[in-house]
Amino acid sequence: MKQFIPVAVTIFCVVVTTAFFSLYQETQMQSDQDNNLTSLSPPTALRVSHEIEQAGRVRNDPYQWLKDDNWQQLLKDPSGLQADIRAYLEAENAYTKASLEQPLDALTEGLFTEMRGRINEDDSSLPNIDGPYAYLSKYRTGGEYLIFARRAAEDIYNENAETEIILDGDALGKDKPYFSFGEVLHSPDHKLIAYSVDTQGSEYYDIYIKDIATGELLPDRLTDGYGEFVWGKNSDRIYWIERNEEGRPAAIHMYVLGSGRSEEIYRESDPGFFLGVDISQSGDYIFLRASDHTTSEYRFFRSDSENPEPVLIAAREAGVEYTLEHFGDQFVIMTNRDGALDYKLVTAPVAAPEVANWEDLVPHQRGTLILSMAVVEDFIIRVQRTDGLPKIIIRTVEGTEQAIEFQEAAYDLDISIGYEYKTSQIRFTYASPTTPDQTFDYDLETGARQLRKTLEVPSGHTIDDYRVERVMIPARDGETVPVTIFYHKTTARDGSAPMLLYGYGSYGITITPDFRTTPIALVNRGMIYATVHPRGSMAKGYQWYLDGKLENKTNTFNDYVDAARFLIDSNYTSTGQIVGMGGSAGGMLMGAVVNQAPDLFAGIVAAVPFVDVLNTMSDTTLPLTPPEWPEWGNPITSPEDYDYILSYSPYDQVREQSYPPMLITGGLTDPRVTYWEPAKWTAQLRHEAPMAGPYFLKINMGAGHGGASGRFEGLRETALEYAFALAAVGKQPGFNFDD
8 A cells, every 4th residue: 555756855954853852752751640631632743844746736745754764674673763753653652551541451451351261372273184294383371472383194183192393483482572473384395394484563574494303493594575485395495585675575586495595586577566476285386476456477387396487377467367276287277367257267288378278167157256266186176155155166077066055144164275185175164253163174075074173262152142144235326235243132223232333345355254252342241243345345246346446446435334324224223332443444444434424433443544545555665555556546647546546535534523532553664554644644633623533543663564463462452442442332431532
């Protein structure tokens, strides 16, 4: 989400900087002494005129100074943040702490303890066999990070068998403010384990390689990576992705262990295309992927190649996407080519995979969206969704098919293939908002299924205590929008119940109705938890996505508002009893809907919100801007795109009206939604609507887009968001935002 062409440059003099320091040091000192809304005033950001001329238009951005000129260096070393900006952000954090966090501390801690009690602290994944070993990941009780382990394949389900820890996330992440794994992959010969790590939250990863037998790190270390990598088949090399100066994954390298140098094997010249690297399920081929949001292109070579020469499969063509797998002497390709809006499967010979040789395997069926596909030696498996509900289709070499599906009103269904190609067994997982994840081993030949694991909720969970509904609400233009509703059986349907209304609606991402333990904390307190699936997602197929992007983007916002009004009219809740919630592009949704209909809401939770859309889509130095033009438009070259984005960009459309209280979060090292977006939006809200709100900004000074990295630290952030939501609807006695 990024891009910006400044025509005027603002220069801050020493006097202004000193004034900033004085103002925010004073505010910081006051925040240490005061603990309530009445005694602590929110920070007031200086407004500095900054004219931007673009596409024949001129705009003024008075908070542009909050963008550090050296923001790219901050991703690697956040200690270098410009002093006046740091002072302002710390003043905002101090205000939020004193005015919101401390008064709600008991509620937040209670929510955290309750939600933690629903987590199996020593939970582990089901093991997956790869040759002589069964590999798994797990947590230790009280641990923040994953531990990776293995045991003998014949003891796959014997929890008492000797299990070898091969990588300890708790040990690696100890005393680090931020720690996150990217990939963790053992070598094909089972002697080494390679892992990528981000220690800033900036999504710059370093890759390390460890000798499993000795526990020692190899001297090989790869820096400034994208996180993705794969092993070569002979366990002597790694294919990894380098970030360029703009932070984009722009080159794929081959690193031979012990060589001390990487050899570039492919570089992308188009800044709008990001690179990825995968290995086929068979382990025989490595795929190099170049893609933006609507177009993709693949190259391949043998995974045992000494000197790989990538072979192009199909040249990129605007709007055409495909992905592939190896299946015998051919590739199976999932694509939207030839007008297959909801995707189809085709085959192509490995020896001649160009488009002219593609043959339909599973034809396109309008309204049945193919979500993903996978292969093993004798079967092709796909997950598809019709009318909002998924099913798994198993296809044999002969072409016969069988389906795995369920009858609940709303549920999630997914597959896991594991490591092996020569197998007749897969796993699938079923869940719904009321039903904890159930993982089954499934025999592809007989259709027999065996329940291997049900997600444990240590504090207890009674499915019959809860209700799930899937309703289709009428939108203002005649479309019908799916909404998933989750509530306790004792909650009245008379309009008295408060509601948390979640939404996203961009990039085709659909929020699936799976089981999550955290919303139960709200539902048990009488709130209804509802999720809108607006246009911009793929809840009703690929056309549903197209109808919520580019020149159709406002459909996403209208769908959400119309859903809120329908739920009010249907007595699920009432006006002023809804807390809206969304993150990233969902945070943009929050900004747009609260501009459109502020009176509907008791509060807004906007996590890492993408709200400065026009400036971001005009700044080509930001990593995600060129790849995102197909999603939002290009306001640099198109006056029409400029005007349309301006018409809904939350930051640009703030005006004096009755905004509800808002909790706005961000991360200092976030490369996706940069910290200055939520900061600028908060400042603009305070300036344009000072009598509304209040507005609470919380910037995590040691994390990025995903917030805190540890599982429990992340849970504390959710607990604060939920405490805010409960307070906003009057469920925290003694706390009032109007005081």
